[in-house]
Amino acid sequence: MKQQQLLVAALENGTVIDHIPCDKVFQVVSLLHLDQNDRDAITIGLNLKSERIGLKGIVKVANKFFTDEELNQLSVITPNVTLITIRDFEVVEKKEVQMPDTLTGIVHCPNPKCICNNEPMRTVFHLERPSGRLRCHYCNTEIATAEAVIEH
C-alpha cells in the first residue's frame, strides 16, 4: 500500500489512471500511444491490490493531461476507471471516466455496408439508454459496449 501511495505521490505534474482491469492495461497504453512516447516518465503498474476490483492496473504519465477525445476513447475500452490529475504534487481532480452520449471517430462500425466504412470520414456512435448499447449514427447497427472495437 505504501509503495502505491509513493507511486502516485512521486508525480509532480501529470495524470494517473487508476482502477484499470489488469487485462486492459496494455490496451490503454496503446490507445493513448504511450508506447510511442519517448519524452515523459511513464509508470505502468500491474496486479496491484484493489479493494474495489480485486487486482488492478495503474498507469501514471508525467506532464500529460488527456484531451476529452482521449478520455472518450478510454471510456469505451475501460468504463469506470478513475482519472487523477496532479499539479505541483497535489491531486487537483479525481473523477470516474464516463462514456459520453456521442462518440465521434472512436468506435469502428462492424457493418461492412455502412457508409462510414466506405468513405474517408469519422464514425459516430450514440450511447442508447437504458440499454447501454452503442448505435451507429449512419446505419443504425447496434453493438454492445464490450464488443466495441476502437478506430485506428
Next chain:
Amino acid sequence: MENRSLVTIADHSRQKIEYLLQMARQFELHPNRLLLQGRVVATLFFEPSTRTRLSFETAANRLGARVIGFADPKVTSGTKGETLKDTIMMVSNYADIIVMRHYLEGAARYASEIAPVPIINAGDGANQHPSQTMLDLYTIYQTQGTLDNLHIYLVGDLKYGRTVHSLLMAMRHFNPTFHFIAPEELAMPAHYKDYCRQHGIRYVEHQEFDAEVISGADILYMTRVQRERFTDLMEYERVKDRYLLKLPMLAQAKPTMKILHPLPRVNEIEYAIDDDPHAYYFQQARNGLFARQALICDALGITLEQIENDTTILS
C-alpha cells in the same frame, strides 16, 4: 441554414406527417404546376431503381423543374474511385436539391451532413426508404379517411422488408394494431417487437393466413417472399405458397379493406384480385407521385400555405 433534408421519417412527429399528407393531397388535386420552374433537381442513383427514379423525376417534371442526374452507377465517377462526398459536392454546385439512392447504409445521412443543398433519401441499402413510407401513409389515409386506430396486416418478408419496418415506426403516432404474418425464417425481428412494446404499439402474430384472419384487416400489406432470403431452401419450398393471396381469401374482408403492395410483385397476389375492389396497389404506386412532390417541395422550403395559394396550377 436549417437542414431540410429528408433522411428518414422515423423521427417525424405526428404533426409533420399530417402536414406532408395535406401537401400530397394538394398535389393529388392538381399535380401539374409550374411551382418549381427555374429549379434543378438532381437524381443520383448509385444503385439502379427504375421505379423510384421515374417516380421522383415525374414528380419534379410535373412541377416544372428540370432534372439532371444518373440512373446507373456504372457511368459515373463512383467506379473511378471518387468518393460520395466529392460527387455530392460537385452536384451541389449545379442542383437545388439532390434525390439520391445508394447501396450503402447511412449514405443519405452522411450526404445530408456535408451537402449545402437538401438531400432526399430515395433508399440507402437496407436502411431507410422514406418516400415509400410516405406514399404508404398517404394511401392508408386516402382509403381509410384516417390513420388512427387501424388494424394493419403485414404479410410475407417481415425480416428484410424495410418498407414494413419504416411503416411500423411511422405509424407509432396513430395507435395502430399490427398483425404479423410471415414464415418463421422471415419473421419480424425481435428489436422491432421491442420497438412496438416501447411505443405502446399492439401487435398480434398469426400462424394462419386465411379468410378468417383477413376479416379483421383494414389494410393488408403484402410483400414478396424471395427465395434468396432463405438459408434453408427446403423451408422455402414448404412455405412459399402459404403467403399467397387468392381471391376466395377475401370472402369475409371488411368492405373498406384495401390491399397494398410496394411493387414489384412476383406471384404473391393472384391476378384475379386486380379487378377486385379491395385491390389498391396500382393506385398506391400512383400516390408515390403526389407523396414525392410533397417531399421535394418541403425539402426546398415551400410551405403548405404556398401550395394552397399556388397560382401556377396547370391542371
